[in-house]
Every structure is written in structure tokens, then in C-alpha cells.
Amino acid sequence: MFEALKERFENVLASLKGKGKLTAEDVGVALREVRRALLEADVNYKVVKDLVEAIKARATGASVLNSITPGQQVAAIMYEELITIMGRDPAPITISPKPPTVFMMVGLQGAGKTTAAVKLARRMSKSHKPLVVACDLRRPAAVEQLRVLAEKAGVAFFGPEPGESDPLAVAKKSLPYAEDHLCDLILLDTAGRLQLDDDLMAELEAMKRDIPPYEILLVVDSMTGQEAVEVSRVFNERLGLSGVILTKMDGDARGGPALATKAAAGVPVKLVGTGERIEDLEVFDAKRMASRIMGMGDMMGLMEKLERSTTEFDAERVAESLKKNRFTMDDLLLHLQQLKKLGPLDKVLEMLPMPGASKALKGANLDVSRLKYSEAIIQSMTKKERRNPEIIKGSRRRRIAQGSGTSVQMVNQVLAQYDQMKTVMKSIGKMNPKSFKMAGALKNLFK
Numbered sequence: 001m002f003e004a005l006k007e008r009f010e011n012v013l014a015s016l017k018g019k020g021k022l023t024a025e026d027v028g029v030a031l032r033e034v035r036r037a038l039l040e041a042d043v044n045y046k047v048v049k050d051l052v053e054a055i056k057a058r059a060t061g062a063s064v065l066n067s068i069t070p071g072q073q074v075a076a077i078m079y080e081e082l083i084t085i086m087g088r089d090p091a092p093i094t095i096s097p098k099p100p101t102v103f104m105m106v107g108l109q110g111a112g113k114t115t116a117a118v119k120l121a122r123r124m125s126k127s128h129k130p131l132v133v134a135c136d137l138r139r140p141a142a143v144e145q146l147r148v149l150a151e152k153a154g155v156a157f158f159g160p161e162p163g164e165s166d167p168l169a170v171a172k173k174s175l176p177y178a179e180d181h182l183c184d185l186i187l188l189d190t191a192g193r194l195q196l197d198d199d200l201m202a203e204l205e206a207m208k209r210d211i212p213p214y215e216i217l218l219v220v221d222s223m224t225g226q227e228a229v230e231v232s233r234v235f236n237e238r239l240g241l242s243g244v245i246l247t248k249m250d251g252d253a254r255g256g257p258a259l260a261t262k263a264a265a266g267v268p269v270k271l272v273g274t275g276e277r278i279e280d281l282e283v284f285d286a287k288r289m290a291s292r293i294m295g296m297g298d299m300m301g302l303m304e305k306l307e308r309s310t311t312e313f314d315a316e317r318v319a320e321s322l323k324k325n326r327f328t329m330d331d332l333l334l335h336l337q338q339l340k341k342l343g344p345l346d347k348v349l350e351m352l353p354m355p356g357a358s359k360a361l362k363g364a365n366l367d368v369s370r371l372k373y374s375e376a377i378i379q380s381m382t383k384k385e386r387r388n389p390e391i392i393k394g395s396r397r398r399r400i401a402q403g404s405g406t407s408v409q410m411v412n413q414v415l416a417q418y419d420q421m422k423t424v425m426k427s428i429g430k431m432n433p434k435s436f437k438m439a440g441a442l443k444n445l446f447k
């Protein structure tokens with residue numbers, strides 16, 4: 001996601017990093033780069049201008065804190081301002097106090113509207129009983145596509161009778177159907193067009209009038225850049241949108257729509273589609289997005305993932321050992337086991353805060369099966385060795401290699417991993433949102 005933009009920002013930050021003091025010129029050069037990076041990412045010109053000005057005003061006026069370097073301070077200001085333009089307050093999907101809640105899904109053809117309707121229905125099915133309704137009767141395959149996707153997702157479906165051609169009639173009939181089937185959430189998948197046209201808007205306006213929706217969600221393809229923002233603006237003017245769903249953020253999306261939709265079209269981005277699978281839908285979070293863009297990694301996302309994928313994550317114990325500044329081999333073993341559960345390492349690594357890491361890790365061996373050997377090596381150590389890895393010298397290394405069916409070289413690697421992890425854990429203990437300290441140490445961990 002946003003690889004090019006991320007790389008540009010990483011370079012800007014790296015150029016500021018070593019400086020003990022920032023001159024107005026340093027800030028000027030950095031901001032020119034930031035501006036260029038944002039324009040290349042297809043962010044709306046006016047949004048870029050406002051953003052750069054806001055950063056400049058704060059960066060030159062700010063008194064430098066003792067705890068961080070001036071470069072880090074500029075990074076922190078940039079981070080804050082990015083969040084501000086994307087919308088600091090989260091914009092959650094809302095549910096009517098008077099059921100059924102109706103959501104109208106609108107958008108241009110091919111944007112991912114049908115897919116998003118089912119993704120959202122599935123997401124909501126944890127606490128509701130959603131019904132997806134096929135109101136796109138112009139594209140012959142659309143009804144069938146929605147029916148198949150809904151079935152796959154285990155979500156209730158309602159569609160037209162054979163020969164029915166009035167989408168408004170289908171939408172109206174879905175209300176008693178929902179009541180009969182105890183569905184409290186109705187998602188209307190409306191028709192799309194290849195481009196904005198008056199006919200489509202009129203049809204949607206009529207539907208809005210007859211079946212007042214609680215949310216009108218516009219689905220836009222983030223790969224279309226500034227056009228996506230323009231589409232959002234026009235739809236918002238005609239229909240009054242409650243939110244935008246940006247799809248295909250997993251592809252080559254350059255970042256423009258994610259950054260500018262709120263500021264340039266006046267609508268918050270509520271959700272993002274990150275893949276073709278039904279579960280690939282995330283809540284849009286400006287903080288998380290800013291972290292990703294700035295290469296600080298998606299720490300929050302990683303933490304959430306950790307929580308979700310482990311039931312027995314021994315956070316308390318790790319915290320305790322950190323407090324005592326003791327990180328043992330047993331702790332490393334625990335971490336490796338957690339990592340194994342997290343799934344593909346490259347996805348996990350993308351979320352870690354490592355400026356420059358996306359580049360450094362390209363082509364690195366991220367084979368989860370290697371963790372197996374590290375585990376075997378630690379398990380071949382005695383209790384005493386695990387607690388005090390410093391004592392593991394030549395003969396002990398040979399014994400451990402033999403015991404685990406590996407080589408002395410691999411034992412050395414695990415010991416080096418341990419040293420690095422120890423440093424990382426120390427940094428996590430001290431970490432604050434503005435800190436980049438973990439970065440370097442994490443870089444080599446999985447090579």
C-alpha cells in the first residue's frame with residue numbers, strides 16, 4: 001500500500017534524522033520533497049498546499065523538545081497534520097435506533113460496490129442480521145453475482161422476480177421480506193454506471209426519497225486517484241453521502257483518495273477494501289493510515305492482530321520481565337511461537353515500525369518454517385542457559401546444535417536474534433508514539 005509515497009517520506013525523514021539542529025533551509029528542502037511526494041501520490045493540489053503550509057507553520061514555530069531530535073519533531077508534526085486532513089475523529093458506521101436500518105450502497109460500475117456490500121454485511125452480521133438486496137437490474141450479471149457472494153458469506157439475499165425491471169419496486173419489497181425473515185439491516189446494492197450521469201443520480205435520488213437510508217455509502221476505487229475524490233464530491237452534492245468506502249487499497253493505490261477525500265470532497269472515509277476476499281475490509285483509521293504512510297508501521301494493527309490470534313499471549317509476563325530489564329530465551333521462544341501464529345511474516349513485518357525496512361526486506365527470506373529451527377534450538381538449551389544466554393560459548397553451542405539437529409551457525413544466529421530482540425524489547429518498554437528507536441534493531445531480525 002502506498003509504496004512510492006512511503007519510500008519518499010522515508011527518504012525525507014532519513015535526511016533530517018542525523019541533524020542536531022534544523023535550519024529554516026533544512027525544513028524548506030524537506031517540505032519541498034514532501035510536497036512533491038504528495039503530488040506524485042495524486043493528492044489534490046489544494047490539499048497538498050494546505051498540508052505543507054500547516055507543517056511549515058508548526059515546524060518553524062515549535063520549540064524543540066529535549067527528548068527528541070528536530071528531525072523526529074518534524075516527523076511528528078507531519079504525522080499529526082496527515083491525521084488532521086484525513087479526519088482525526090473516527091467515523092463509524094451507524095445503526096438506526098429504529099430498525100430496520102437501511103444502507104444504500106452507491107458507486108460507479110466496477111468500483112467494487114457489490115463486493116463491498118457483502119463484505120460489510122458479513123462484518124455487521126456479528127451483531128445484526130443483514131439482508132443484501134439486488135437493485136442493480138441494468139447489468140444482467142449483477143443480481144447473480146450478489147446472490148452467489150451472499151451465499152458464500154452466509155448472508156441473507158433478496159432479489160427481483162424474473163422479468164422485474166424496476167429497482168425501486170425491488171427495494172420496497174425488500175422491507176416486508178426483511179421483517180418476515182427477522183433481518184434488522186438492509187443493504188441496497190444499487191446500479192452503477194461507467195461514468196457519472198444524470199439518469200443514475202435521478203434513480204438514486206428517488207430511492208433515497210422512498211426508502212430513507214440511514215447511511216448512504218459511496219464505494220470508490222482508490223486506484224483511480226484524484227478521479228475518486230471528484231466522484232465523491234459529485235455524489236455527495238447530489239445525494240448527501242454519509243461515508244465513503246475506498247476499495248482496492250491492496251493494489252497500486254497511490255494514496256490520493258485516502259488522504260484527500262475528507263478534505264476535498266467533505267465526506268469521511270469509513271471503510272477500506274484491502275483485497276478480493278470477503279473478509280478484506282478494514283475500518284478506516286487516520287492514525288493507522290498516517291503511520292503506514294510515514295513508514296512508522298502499523299503498530300496498532302499489529303497489536304490488534306496479536307490480541308486476536310493468540311489466546312494465551314502472556315503479556316503480563318513479558319511486561320514483568322521488561323520492567324526488570326530481563327529478557328530471557330524463554331521470552332524469545334514465546335515470541336517466536338506468537339509470530340508463527342500471526343501468519344505470513346511479510347504481512348506482519350509491513351506493520352512493524354521500521355523506516356527503510358520495506359526496502360531492506362525486499363527479497364529477504366521470510367520463511368515461517370525457519371522459526372521451527374529457532375524453536376528447536378531454544379528447546380535444546382538447559383534452563384540455566386535459557387536464563388543466562390551469555391554463558392553459551394563454544395562447547396555449549398556445539399551441544400545445542402547437535403541436540404536440535406541444526407548447525408553451530410544456526411545456533412549463533414538465534415543468539416544474535418536474542419540480542420537484537422532484547423534491544424527491541426527495551427525500546428518497546430520506553431516507546432512513545434514519536435519514537436523511532438525500535439527501527440534499527442528490528443531491521444535485521446528476520447533476515
Ligand code: GDP
Nearest residue numbers: 109110111112113114115247248273274275276
Ligand atoms: P461493482 O461493479 O462496483 O459492483 O464492482 P464489483 O464488486 O463487481 O467489483 C469489481 C472487481 O473488483 C471484482 O473483480 C472484485 O473482486 C474486485 N474488488 C473489489 N474490491 C476489491 C478490493 O478491495 N481489492 C481488490 N484487489 N479487488 C477488489
